[in-house]
Amino acid sequence: MTRIVVLGAGMVGAACARELALAGFAVTVVDRSGPAAGTTAHGEGNVLVSDKGPGPELELAKLSRELWPAILDGDPNADAAEWDPKGGIVVATTAEGAGALTEFAEGQRKAGVTAEEMDVAALAAAEPHLTRDVAKAVRYPEDAQVQPTGAATALLAAAVRAGAELRTGCEALGAVRRGGRITGVRTSAGTIEGDAVVNAAGPWSGEVAKRLGVRLDVRPRRGEVLVTAPMPPTVFHKVYDADYVGAVGSAAEDLQASAVVEATRGGTILLGSSRRRVGFDDRLRPEVLSVIAAKALRLFPMLAGVPVIRAYGGFRPFVPDHLPVIGADPGLDGLWHATGHEGAGIGLSAGTAAVLRDLMLGREPAIDADPFRADRPAVQSEGENL
Amino acid sequence: MSRHVVIVGAGPAGLGAAAGALRAGADVTLVDASEQPGGQYHRMLPDAFAAADPGRLHHGWQGFERLRDHVLRHPRCDWWPESTVWSIERHDEGTPAVHVLRGEADAAGRERRVLQPDALVLAPGAHDRVLPFPGWELPGVYTAGAAQALAKGERLVVGDPVLIAGSGPFLLPVAASLIEAGATVLEVLEANPAATVARGWARRPWELASQAGKAGELAEYAGLLARHRVPYRTGRAVIEARGDGRVEEAVTARLRPDWSVVPGTERTVPVDALCVTHGFSPQLELPVAAGCALARTPGGAFTEVDTDQCTTAPGVYAAGEITGIGGAPAARTEGLLAGWIAGGGDPGAREAGALRRRRDQARAFAARLAAAHPIGAAWPGWLRDETVVCRCEETTYGSLCRAAGDEASGSARAVKLGTRAGLGPCQARVCGPTAAELLSGKVPGANPHHRPIAQPIRLGELASPPTENTPDPDQKESAR
Numbered sequence: 072m073t074r075i076v077v078l079g080a081g082m083v084g085a086a087c088a089r090e091l092a093l094a095g096f097a098v099t100v101v102d103r104s105g106p107a108a109g110t111t112a113h114g115e116g117n118v119l120v121s122d123k124g125p126g127p128e129l130e131l132a133k134l135s136r137e138l139w140p141a142i143l144d145g146d147p148n149a150d151a152a153e154w155d156p157k158g159g160i161v162v163a164t165t166a167e168g169a170g171a172l173t174e175f176a177e178g179q180r181k182a183g184v185t186a187e188e189m190d191v192a193a194l195a196a197a198e199p200h201l202t203r204d205v206a207k208a209v210r211y212p213e214d215a216q217v218q219p220t221g222a223a224t225a226l227l228a229a230a231v232r233a234g235a236e237l238r239t240g241c242e243a244l245g246a247v248r249r250g251g252r253i254t255g256v257r258t259s260a261g262t263i264e265g266d267a268v269v270n271a272a273g274p275w276s277g278e279v280a281k282r283l284g285v286r287l288d289v290r291p292r293r294g295e296v297l298v299t300a301p302m303p304p305t306v307f308h309k310v311y312d313a314d315y316v317g318a319v320g321s322a323a324e325d326l327q328a329s330a331v332v333e334a335t336r337g338g339t340i341l342l343g344s345s346r347r348r349v350g351f352d353d354r355l356r357p358e359v360l361s362v363i364a365a366k367a368l369r370l371f372p373m374l375a376g377v378p379v380i381r382a383y384g385g386f387r388p389f390v391p392d393h394l395p396v397i398g399a400d401p402g403l404d405g406l407w408h409a410t411g412h413e414g415a416g417i418g419l420s421a422g423t424a425a426v427l428r429d430l431m432l433g434r435e436p437a438i439d440a441d442p443f444r445a446d447r448p449a450v451q452s453e454g455e456n457l
Numbered sequence: 458m459s460r461h462v463v464i465v466g467a468g469p470a471g472l473g474a475a476a477g478a479l480r481a482g483a484d485v486t487l488v489d490a491s492e493q494p495g496g497q498y499h500r501m502l503p504d505a506f507a508a509a510d511p512g513r514l515h516h517g518w519q520g521f522e523r524l525r526d527h528v529l530r531h532p533r534c535d536w537w538p539e540s541t542v543w544s545i546e547r548h549d550e551g552t553p554a555v556h557v558l559r560g561e562a563d564a565a566g567r568e569r570r571v572l573q574p575d576a577l578v579l580a581p582g583a584h585d586r587v588l589p590f591p592g593w594e595l596p597g598v599y600t601a602g603a604a605q606a607l608a609k610g611e612r613l614v615v616g617d618p619v620l621i622a623g624s625g626p627f628l629l630p631v632a633a634s635l636i637e638a639g640a641t642v643l644e645v646l647e648a649n650p651a652a653t654v655a656r657g658w659a660r661r662p663w664e665l666a667s668q669a670g671k672a673g674e675l676a677e678y679a680g681l682l683a684r685h686r687v688p689y690r691t692g693r694a695v696i697e698a699r700g701d702g703r704v705e706e707a708v709t710a711r712l713r714p715d716w717s718v719v720p721g722t723e724r725t726v727p728v729d730a731l732c733v734t735h736g737f738s739p740q741l742e743l744p745v746a747a748g749c750a751l752a753r754t755p756g757g758a759f760t761e762v763d764t765d766q767c768t769t770a771p772g773v774y775a776a777g778e779i780t781g782i783g784g785a786p787a788a789r790t791e792g793l794l795a796g797w798i799a800g801g802g803d804p805g806a807r808e809a810g811a812l813r814r815r816r817d818q819a820r821a822f823a824a825r826l827a828a829a830h831p832i833g834a835a836w837p838g839w840l841r842d843e844t845v846v847c848r849c850e851e852t853t854y855g856s857l858c859r860a861a862g863d864e865a866s867g868s869a870r871a872v873k874l875g876t877r878a879g880l881g882p883c884q885a886r887v888c889g890p891t892a893a894e895l896l897s898g899k900v901p902g903a904n905p906h907h908r909p910i911a912q913p914i915r916l917g918e919l920a921s922p923p924t925e926n927t928p929d930p931d932q933k934e935s936a937r
Contacts, residue, residue, distance in 0.1 A: 105868025112870040151866075151875055220866075220874040228865035237864050300882060300913065337850075337877060342916075355909040357544050357556050357571075365920035375917030376565060380884055382910045 076265035081111040084271035085226040086424035092233035103242035107223035113385025118418035121211035125182035127442035135422035151221035159214030163313040169207035246283040274386040276410035292389035298381040301338030324348040330366035392449035401446035466580035468496020470777025473792025481800030545746040552772025569923040576799035583737035583778035592698030601734035614640035616730025622646035622695040623734040629678035650692035657829025716833025742908035766795035787819030847888040849881020
């Protein structure tokens, strides 16, 4: 039986481990910390099509959105994943933003995304507490949300039921090579042999690649989320500012922030989001939190008196061309990558795992996987972390 | 220009630090969430440790008043009452900035201020620690600290009759306060057996000589209990509270030295209220946010300090309960030393040496008390599957154990997010140390003190920019 070592027990590693174990591989999942302890535990749980323009990432998002309900259907831990197809509403508060949003939504419709124009009455009915000062609003009924650690641990448990082995507290240190192939991973807990290795280490996958002796330009991009005290139902969809699309697509190092507001099952409201390239500096910056709060209040002024009781930050795996990396390493046979999803890894994990599985089995994936190749220049260029 | 020292907390440690920094010639900003300085001083810790006459509720008050007046009236001290530190911002180098909200906690639109001191002294103190047991979430079950604060501050008794249980020297002053306030105290239960208590007290008797006042004070409490015929029993604990909608009876049982229950020794006692204490938890979110390393001790985690109260973070000093539960005299002495050094005082000065000696004596006494009143490792044996561990989110012991036992969800963060333990309004201040203890050795990565937003801040407050500080040191009057 072919043995596969998956490096990383976050959302992407868990989804890949599950697909590969179900496909009959002998899978070992290795994580230097615990399950879902890194980026997965520090995000919002987006399963979005709304923030992606036509192109390969949108195709991956559509595939993922189709797969998620099937993956969770009948899973004994599905409840913990808190799957909620609540839909997203994107609002523009300026005339300029409204024009850009109109054009963006039009392109998405052509690519098969449901993007519904909302009039004032429909918006007020859908989000009664939203500011009335809205130039344009578009509803994306396909947008959904999961509780990311619950989703990742559910998929990891499914992988374990399918025979996968989980090794936590075990850090990848280097590759074992034989005849130009990777045949195992040296770890802090000894060597783990494998016929193939999947690098699913998220923002740390650039460092993991380096330890395995190959190049992969994946860098951390910092993000912060504010959490309010539990509230009666106030926000019903994932509501975000049209600026969000611009911030996601930017590559700027300095702070990019846009309002993303949504409620959780626990009654808290999550307020995002910021994007900064600061390496692995994990200090929370009060001025960044302040910007997030101000942007959120522009959408929901009535939240001004609501206490923020918690804030958390994490690192997204950033690739300069904003496309995930899914495929074989060009330099080391037997090494595969499934990483670089930036802030979309929770949602995109389902499609990523399916594509990776097909590629590893030599089958035709459901979508064109060429744009995600690991040998593309954006990923192989001189990275700043190399 | 003289050094600017910011001191967070105006209890014994913070007031001591202010006095020390002022003596060293520094400008001081003293920040506390309360309206009045003193911290928990006149409510809890000092009574457990300081020389006091239990017949008077506020003994040790004169010394405190002198220190308070000296500090608050000092021309170089800027006193910021009702000021909450909600965040500490670490820079690449140098002393971190302190983000403060000024104004009543309930008032809307508190003012945001940012202090950038030359040195920062953290003295936030500690809060009550209570271990969970079945029924502890029932109305009528109080932390001993809350019961004492009501008795002393409001002259209110939490119930009558009342039973007091737990561990530590704090049991006695709580009992005294309730008796003074007119309640019938049924009994006082110390969970540790008499042998453990006696061994802790009898070890190294020469240390007691310098702390005779405190030892004597505890003896006086014992005398008061005897006069009121309140039994003080060792090796016995409340292992369950029962009642329909509020506590009606307590189940007590004899414990072995590791706090496992001796079967067949259970007794049911009708009560109107139950007061419980298992010592104190240091408030470590600010030192953690400031980047201070923690020292792990058998009594729990505390801020690591050197002989001059310096933490491992640049420009940050710590004093009082966050460096080890030691009571008011130790806290005040540590504060004096920390303030002196933070304010630029000579570490080799003769009085600094004297402070170090006094601190070491007070610490030794505190260590003796800790040894006499350890927490028995078998206490989770009292818990049942359905016992609530996190009261805010009603997370049960069973769900916590199941999450921790499942390898696929077995990381501290996954357990927390999956069970919601510690995610509620108290942000794990109550259940955090307990959950961490229950999960220790089972899941990696637990840090119950990581709380980068140290206190809730309203979105409107957060969204508005901070008020610029006027650099004028003579702003004292306007700040009042």
